[in-house]
Amino acid sequence: MPTITRAVKTRSLKYALIPIAAITLCLSAMLTVLYVMQLEEFAKERGHHVSRLLSQLTYQSMHNRLLLQSVVHTAVTDGDILAVRVYDLNRNPIIHSGPRFSEDFQLDPNQFGLDPQHQVERKSSLFTVPIHADHDTFAPFGWLVVEIASDDYTLLQYKTLLIALLLGAIVAVASAWISLSFSRDLAEGLRLVKQGMAQLRKGQLDTRVNADQFVEFDDLAVAFNQLAEGLKQQQEDIQRNMDQSIEDLRETLETIEIQNIELDLARKEAVEASRVKSDFLANTSHEIRTPLNGIIGFTSLLLKTQVSDQQREYLRTIQHSSQGLLTIINDVLDFSKIESGRLQLDYIPMQLRQVIEESMQIMAPAAHEKGLQLILHVDPGLPANLLGDPLRMKQVMTNLISNAIKFSSGGNIEVTASLKTQSETQVEANIHVKDTGEGIPESDRKKLFQAFSQLDTSNSRKHGGTGLGLAVSKGLVKRMKGEIGVESNAEGGSLFWFTATFGVDTQGDEENKQHLLEGSHFVALSNNMPLAHQLQEIVGSERGKLQIMTGIPELIGLVKNHMQNNQPIEAVFYDIDPHQEKLLDLHNLRELVDQLKRFYACKTIFLCTPSARRQLEHHLTPDSQEYLEKPVTLNRTLHLLRKELAPLKEETSIGRNSSPYENKPRILAVDDNPANLQLVGELLNGLGAEVALASDGKQAIELAENKLFDMIFMDLQMPVMDGLEATKIIRSRESGKRRTPIVALTAHAMAEQKSQLLLAGMDDYLSKPVSEAQLAHIINRWLKTRKQLPKIAEKPEPEQPPTDSSGRVVDIQQSLKLANGKPGLAKDMLSMLLANLPADSAKIRNSADSNDYATLEATVHRLHGGCCYCGVARLKSAAQALDKALQNKDHSQLAAQLDNLYKEIDTLIAWSRDHDLDALFETDTSEKSASITG
DSSP states (O other): OHHHHHHHHHHHIIIIIHHHHHHHHHHHHHHHHHHHHHHHHHHHHHHHHHHHHHHHHHHHTTTOHHHHHHHHHHHHTSTTEEEEEEEOTTSOEEEEESSOOOTTOOOOGGGSSSSOEEEEOSSEEEEEEEEOOTTOSSSOSEEEEEEEEOHHHHHHHHHHHHHHHHHHHHHHHHHHHHHHHHHHHHHHHHHHHHHHHHHHHTTOTTOOOOOTTOGGGHHHHHHHHHHHHHHHHHHHHHHHHHHHHHHHHHHHHHHHHHHHHHHHHHHHHHHHHHHHHHHHHHHHHHHHHHHHHHHHHHHHHHHTSOOOHHHHHHHHHHHHHHHHHHHHHHHHHHHHHHHHTOOOOOOEEEEHHHHHHHHHHHHHHHHHHTTEEEEEEEOTTSOSEEEEOHHHHHHHHHHHHHHHHHTOOSEEEEEEEEEEEEOSSEEEEEEEEEOOSOOOOGGGGGGTTSTTOOSOOSTTOSOOOOSOHHHHHHHHHHHTTOOEEEEEOTTSOEEEEEEEEEEEOTTSOOOOOOOTTTTOEEEEEOSOHHHHHHHHHHHHTTTOEEEEEOOHHHHHHHHHHHHHTTOOEEEEEEEOOGGGGGGOOHHHHHHHHHHHHHHHOOEEEEEEOHHHHHHHHHHSOTTSEEEEESSOOHHHHHHHHHHHHSOOOOOOOOOSSOOSSSSOOEEEEEOSSHHHHHHHHHHHHHTTOEEEEESSHHHHHHHHHHSOOSEEEEESSOSSSOHHHHHHHHHHHHTTSOOOOEEEEESSOGGGTHHHHHHHTOOEEEESSOOHHHHHHHHHHHOTTSOOOOOOOOOOOOOOOOOOGGGOSOOHHHHHHHTTTOHHHHHHHHHHHHHHHHHHHHHHHHHHHTTOHHHHHHHHHHHHHHHTTTTOHHHHHHHHHHHHHHHTTOOTTHHHHHHHHHHHHHHHHHHHHHOOHHHHTOGGGHHHHTTOOO
């Protein structure tokens, strides 16, 4: 408390002591001055009085000198009279008694007047009075000068001053004492209040201030105590509320914990239900698709036989109904996968134009039935080689084109693919599908992309379907990091659009445009301008020139004019309107074709549907014209033009002993399945690589230790040592040396294992079965310093209705495709699988009976890997389901899955007894073997 005490004392002295001291000093000084003035006046009066008395005595003795002398001497004996001098009328001293006057004293002649005079000296005062009679004041006899001492009066003045100072000091001290006492009491009261506040701040709410000895602090103490009491009451209330809140919160947390447990149980049940539902849908769809495939296949075979028109219509109805049912099953299955988050997209090389054109070809029959034409426009700035999932992209395009066909009754369906944004590694494409349908009202557009939603839900609706196509498309587009939407108006026509993000295949070779049509001239005879412009784009991509005409007379004139100018028209694209197919004037058309060929050496290329082509081929002269079936595609159009006008030079094929690399890449392939290992080795040899083979991880480590490889293809699940462990050991032994790219080969979904592979040290992965194109792409990606392999494209296939081979025991065409079109290799792969089936079946049975899940998982995984390259879809599906369950440690349906696998193994073994592999894999009978089913 020293600060408070010091401050209070300072202020008390300042406001109490200083004013009192000042007043006391002023009063003392004033009284002292008044008293001194009174003393001086008293001394003066006394001097005058003594001088007058003495002058009277002197007057009476003026005539008696002795008496006068005696009077004068007697006066000097008085205590305070120092000297007396008598002057005559001439102002001459006649008698003097006492000490001599001060040397400074000089009697002024003006002093000898009729009135008494007073003169003050340093230590005395001189009084001069005239000597005269009482009754005569105007005729003096002389003058009397009396010197009276002033010491007594001076001493009295000093005493008075001292008394005044003492009195002032006493008053000041008393005031100071009173002030300090008050300040001490005030400070003590404030200290108590401050101490109480400090205790309150520390939470001691029972603190009270007792200020009974300080009357001045009574009100403050009462207020403080009331404040403390109020704070205490508030704290008690708050504590009670907090205790209640904590109790409520504890009960709430317990409730939430119970709910969380219930929700977790519900979530697990929902996940399990979703898994069971997905498995059920997968199994059910598989079981339904198998007989559907038979229905569709045998219906197609029946349509090729001699049947009546009525029977043909019935068969076509069965075929279309089956196709519709198959589409519904596929949509339901895909929607289930999307809804559960189990749908994973591939990321493989693809060409967007080729994917869209294949989708249009699939939907072409449905479009032809309604007289619709499918037209594609592709932005030249869109990169040709991309990375994405071509199958899912094709599914989205098929849904949108199918939807456009369903709601259109005539005209064109235009598909446009353009570049939206592009970076070094990614491309965002914008794709539009425009139809001429009925249009969609604004209120109905939000329902389009909802599952099981249809615009017309009445019993009389014109269009069928489950309402899942657009919902599935939305889910797929979302996984492609894009958006989907629709623009339409009620008057007619809709524009469905979506965006999708793809990777840029920087390792893929750009198409080698030879510009073989440069300088060539063509004509399109068509009233369909979008189709004519599509032809212009295709011909212009090879630097050819195409003009558009709408009438035959103008066409003949243009062809004739070009011939005269030595710029002949190489070919005329004659567009057959689907609605005019049955009204064709075949006689005039034949004459036009013959005239163009005979007089102008101009080829005629008919743009038509398959039905119109059959009609034209039946009535026109063979070899006088060519046919380009709709929809028009880039590859087929350019292939036809090159074949007719500028045949391509045969390129030297890449043989086993010739390599597209400047130095053969040294590649190590590792797989425990002999068939898979042989296939990968053959494909790599076909690409011109120097290949080494290993059957397990330990052999791979030994080979990698003794020889430097440019790349390693590593299987994951192998005996002795698996691929992950082998990769870790290889990486540990590199330790600063050149890092060898290691690519995983696996039959599992890589989205679930990618992080595990990267942690093990792998650089990339390929899902089985692998193709030569995939191997070439992955080699080009990682061997950047070498000369790249040429881009390997899939061979064009003839247009066929989409089929499902999952119902066949062995699909020879698929087996040949997986073996890169090599019948010998395909036969060897299937032969090795069939040779090992009995032993694998016995091993699986023994492992299952003894609950040896590790051996069971390894055997089933090896069997699954072997099935990936043999075209045995049913056995592969059964092995894959069991392999996945064993991988996930899910043994709930193990018995049923084993029974299904045993059934498929027995079925395949039985099939092998009934078929001759040498006959099936003859190269000249591949088409025949494609239709064989188990």
